[in-house]
Amino acid sequence: MIHALEKEGVQHIFGYPGATIAPFYDALIQSDIKHILVRHEQHAGHAASGYARVSGKPGVCVVTSGPGATNLITALATAYMDSIPIIAISGQVDSNLLGRDVFQEADITGATEPFTKYSYLVKDAADIPRIFKEAFHIASTGRPGPVLIDIPVDLQTDKAAMHFPDEVHLRGYNPTIKGHPGQVKRLVKEIRKAKRPILCVGGGVFNSHAEQNLAAFIDKAGIPTVCTLMGIGAVPTDSPLFMGQVGMHGDNLANEALSHADILILMGARVSDRAMMLPDKIKRKTKIIHVDIDPAEIGKNLDTYLPVVGDLNTILGQLLEYEVPEQVKLNREEWTKNLHDKAALMLTDETVRSGTVNPKAFAKELSKKLGDNYIYCQDVGQNQLWSAGNIEVRKGCKFLTTGGMGTMGYSIGAAVGARFATIEDGTQNARTVIAVCGDGSFQMCMMELATIVQQGLDVKVIVMRNGKLGLVREIQDKSYYGHHSEIDLTGSPDPALIAKAYGIDAYQASDIDTALGHVDKMLSSTRPALLVINVPDDESSL
Amino acid sequence: MKHTIAALVENKAGVLSRISGLFARRGFNIDSLAVGPTDDPQISRITIVVDGDDYIAEQVTKQLNKLIDVIKVRKLDEDMIMRRELVLIKIKLEEDQRGEVIDIAKIMNCEIVDITHTTLMIEFDNEPEKVDLLIDLLSKYKILEIARTGTIALQTGHNNVGA
Structure with a gap:
C-alpha cells in the first residue's frame, strides 16, 4: 500500500491510526511519506481536501475501521459535492470476519456509496497495486471526487506478489475531454x-x-x-x-x-x-x-x-x-x-456599531493585507457570506470553502492541508494561509489547533464571534416570525484562551483598527496565531 | 410513460447495490429490473423499465452512465424492441376448476409445469402486457404464488448494445 502511494508521488497524508490500520502505520515508519496526525478523522478528510485544492493532486487521508471510518463520512460527502479529488484509505476488520459485526466493524463502502465517486473493498492483496492505480485515476480525472479504499487488516500484511501496473483499464469510465x-x-x-x-x-x-x-x-x-x-x-x-x-x-x-x-x-x-x-x-x-x-x-x-x-x-x-x-x-x-x-x-453596508467590528469591512481589508497568492480557507455560516461577498480575490489567490455541503468546521482542517501543499511545492514562505470561521464553526474544528502546533504550521485563524448561530438566526427572522430557537452559543469558551491553551499567540479586537493592527502583527511572524473579532449579533449576511 | 433501458455492467460484487441505491436516492420509480450474465462472463446485462417522463428517462440514463462499473447504457426505442417476461403462477384448485384453468392455459399458450390434486403451476413467457392479461384471467381463481422475472429486451434488426 505504501509502495503504491509512493508510486503515485504522494508525499503527505493525513490520518488517525487504529487497530485495523495498524499494519499500514507500522510500514509507514520506513517510508519517506510524511503523515500528519489530525485530532478527529473528519478533519483528515478536510485537510486532504485543502491539500488537493491547492496542489491540484488528490489528497490522501487514512483512518481506521468503524468509528474512524464513519467520522470521515462528512468530509467525503463534502468533497463529493464540491468535486474535490480525495483518496480515503480505511482499515477494515479481518476479511474472514467480515459481516459478523465484530468490534469496530462498519460497512463503510456501503455507507459512503452515495458520497464517493467510487469505492473498493479489497478482497485479495494482489489487487492492491491495481486498485490504488485506478483510485488515483478515478479521483483525479473527469469530474473529480473522493474514492474510498477499504482494506481488511489481514490483507495489509498478506505477502502477495505485487505487480504494479503502468496503465489503467476501466471500460466503464471514459470521460469526454475535448468538446464536440x-x-x-x-x-x-x-x-x-x-x-x-x-x-x-x-x-x-x-x-x-x-x-x-x-x-x-x-x-x-x-x-x-x-x-x-x-x-x-x-x-x-x-x-x-x-x-x-x-x-x-x-x-x-x-x-x-x-x-x-x-x-x-x-x-x-x-x-x-x-x-x-x-x-x-x-x-x-x-x-x-x-x-x-x-x-x-x-x-x-x-x-x-x-x-x-x-x-x-x-x-x-x-x-x-x-x-x-x-x-x-x-x-x-x-x-x-x-x-x-x-x-x-451598489455599496456594502459597512455601518459600524459601537464596540464591534463590521465583519464585511474587516473581510475586505483583511484580504488586502494577505499579500499575493494567499489561501483563504473559509468556514460555513454568516462568516462565509461576509467573506465571500467582500474579499478581494486577486490573481493567484485562492478562496477555499464548502459550497455544496456547507460543512461547518471545514476551515482549520482545510488550512492544514493547504499549508502542506505549499510546503510540498516550496511556496510556503510566499503564501499566507488563513482559516476564517465563526464561533460556532470554530468549535467544530478547534481541536485541529493541536495539529497546527504539533506540525509547527504557519496558519492564521480568525474567529468572527457573535455568540450566535447567525445564519440560522436570519432564517428564523425571515421564515419563522423571528422566533429564535437554539441559536444562542452561551457557554462557549473564549477562542483566544483556547488558543493560548494550545500555545498559540492570540489576539482580540472589538474595533476594526485594532483588528487590522493585530492582523499586521500576526502576518509579520511565521508562528501560528489566532484573532478573535467581536462582531454584532444582529449583523445581516448581505 | 414507460421506458426500457438496457445497461451492460461489470459482473462483480456491489454493482447491483450501486444501481439500486442510485434509483432510491434520486427518486426514480422502477417498474422492473432484470439482470443476468452475457456471453462474456465478465459482463452482465441489466434491463430496467422505468416509469416517468422524458426528463426521468434521460436522468436515469445519464446517472447510470456515470457509474464506473456501468460500461454502456442505451434507452431502447419502444417500437423497435422485442420485450419478454417469464412468469410462474401457482393456483389452488377448487372442485371442477381444473378444466377451466387448463383451457385458459391452452388458449394463452402456457405450459403446465407442475400439478397436484389441488394445485396447478403455469409457466408463461411473453410480452409483459400478455403476462398481465394472463394474471388478470387467472385472478378469479385462488392464486397462491406468482414469480415474475421482470422485462428483458433486445433491439430488433441490426441495432445492438455492444460493449
Missing part, C-alpha cells in the same frame, strides 16, 4: 449573436486548471462574468468584466445581470438551488448554454438549449481559436456599461 467540434461551433455562433450575454463560472474552473484560458476568453469575447460560491477566485475580483457572485447570498448586481441576460453560458457550474434560485424563471427569458465535464449535470436542474460536454480548459482552448468580430463587442457595450453603472451604485 459541432457544439463548440454552435456555441461560438450563439456568442456572436448575443446582445446581453452572461458567463457564469463555478468550481470546475479550478478542477480543470482553466484560469488562464478563462481570462483570455472573457477578454477576447468581452462577456460580463459572474461566479458561483465555488467559483470565487476563478476570475479575479478586480477584473473589469467581473460582476460578482450569483445566488441567494450573492451580489445584487450579479443576480440582476443574470435576470436580464439573453444567453447564459454556464462553465463548470452545476446550477445548485443556492446559486440559481428560480431556474424556471431564468429559462423562460434566457437561452442556457451549459459547458460541463459531467453530462449528468447538464439539464438536471435547468433546461439547456446547448450542451457542451468536456474538459473546460480544453473547450476554452477550442473557443479561443475563433475570432470575435469587433462589432460583436461593440453591440454589447451598452449592456456592459449598464452593469458597470449599476455596480457603482
